[in-house]
Amino acid sequence: MITARSLLHSLAVYGVLLASQIAAPPASAITCSETDAEALGWLAKMSRSYREVAYQGVVTFQRGDDLQVMQIARSVESGQSHELLTRLTGQGARVVRAGHPLDCTHPGQQLLQLGDRAPATGCGIAEYYRFQVGAGDRIAGRQAVRVGIQPRDMYRHGYVLELDRETGLLLRISTLGRGDKVLERFQFADLHYGEPLSPQQDVATVHPARHPHPDQVDEGPSVSAPWVVSWLPRGFVPTDSAAEASIRRTYTDGLAVFSVFLEQLPRAMRPGEGVAREGSTTSYSRGMNLAEQPVLVTVVGEVPVNTARMVADSVRMVR
Structure with missing residues (x-):
């Protein structure tokens, strides 16, 4: 079953860890190859597209034999973005993320945008992953570029990203485990750019997505010692x-x-x-x-x- 946490996870994954707020690491000791530079350029374009592009579509989210269908939409107006993720299968639930300032670029997105400055500032995440760039599939009527991402160690998973060749928007992401087994896949089945938000159904359960500042100290539950x-x-x-x-x-x-x-x-x-x-x-x-x-x-x-x-x-x- 896809839970409320899974819906939030889906929105976060599609936004390329939009909840991630990290500082860029020091310049990589690894020489940035042409493939790395090209891949980092596509990751930078993907990150910018998430901030700049309005769209609406239907996506599928698959984990093993479990397949869920969701509507995802994003609008841009008055210097802010608004996102909706609504489950169309099973019990209705919706994740809402409203009022995100367009000029607020998370450090995690800054890391992906390193490709705009590579190789002068090093290779960034290419220190921890190997990249392969090639022609992608046609997804939701859009021609894609495929970026294969393999970990350089055993401590993380691999990924295959399929990006819209024209806009850089993430059309499909597959997370890979040992032996390149697909652990889960999130992809568009239908996509329209510039569409206003128009949820297809009323739902009883709505989950607002938080947008904390990275320097804001967590004042939630605590333990007795650091x-x-x-x-x-x-x-x-x-x-x-x-x-x-x-x-x-x-x-x-x-x-x-x-x-x-x-x-x-x-x-x-x-x-x-x-x-x-x-x-x-x-x-x-x-x-x-x-x-x-x-x-x-x-x-x-x-x-x-x-x-x-x-x-x-x-x-x-x-x-």
Whole structure:
């Protein structure tokens, strides 16, 4: 079943991690090849298209044997953008993201826009992924350019992006696991540019999408002592300025994103771990004692299980 979180995830994936708010990493030590430069140029065009292009269409979202159909729409007016994502199959639900300033470019989008300045500023995410650019399929009546993205290590997934050759808009994204197995796929079946927002159905459940500032300290639930994640795969950095005692930390490398949650427990849990996977999303939990305090550590995000396990194992209390 596609849940409310899945709808929010779909909107985030389509917007190329529109919730990611990261600082660009230092210049890469890897020499930027012509293929890397071309791929980064397409990623930059894709990022700009998301900010500049108005559209409306129907998309499919597939995880294994589960296929959902959704309507997605975006309008641009008075210096702001508005997005709707409405599920057309199963129980009706809608994600609404309104009033996003057009001049607000998230650092995560800035990372993808590095192609506008490459190779002078290095290769950015090409330090962590290999790229292959070629002719793409015809999707929703539009000719696409295919950008294949393979991780340089075992800590992240691969991707295949299909971008509108004319506008750079993301028409299809496939997330790949081990052996290039497709874990999930999100693509347009129908697309019209410049269309106003016009949802096709009334729904009882509406989920507003938050738009926090990356420097805004998270004032949500907290734990009794500061804690840190002491190991991250290279290239992953915090998405925001979470408080030291916040129950959550979120990280991204510009394509993948995951969160770490720390919950204090009234008593110790039995040794063991729990793993759940849905498409490209892993949920890994482990009970442990940190500074003589029983806690439950959970890692949720678009990373392999071993990555989630290693991140969870690295959580430490700060004395």
